[in-house]
Amino acid sequence: MENALQSEAVTKFNDYFVSQWLENTNTQFMWNAHGARHRTISLAEAWHKRLNNEMGKKKPKMLQFLDILKKEAEYIDWKLRNFKFDISLKMRTRTHNKMIKN
Known part of the structure; x- marks a missing residue:
């Protein structure tokens, strides 16, 4: 992310993405299939x-x-x-x- 465009919109999006998809353990099951028997969404x-x-x-x-x-x-x-x-x-x-x- 060091080379990313530095603007308020990019920073807001990055903060949202990290908090919603990477750090939020309640949504990890939606995208992380590691160790899962079924590796597709449905x-x-x-x-x-x-x-x-x-x-x-x-x-x-x-x-x-x-x-x-x-x-x-x-x-x-x-x-x-x-x-x-x-x-x-x-x-x-x-x-x-x-x-x-x-």
Whole structure:
């Protein structure tokens, strides 16, 4: 910050930023994902990213899209059954994709 423009507006903004986002422990959970299991703001965002990765392109064909949604539903059902019976879940890997494809 030594090279930053020195003006009252910049100083006010810097003071606000430091107090609101860096020193305020009540808001750190909003931006600091260190050590967190889910490193995105929302699980919906993570799910959307996973779907996009599965599709491999921005505009998949309708049948491909429906097939991916069906496989995702099967995976979620499997995950919920394991959770219900307290079976430890490992992070999703490429072997998961092979399991779903078969």
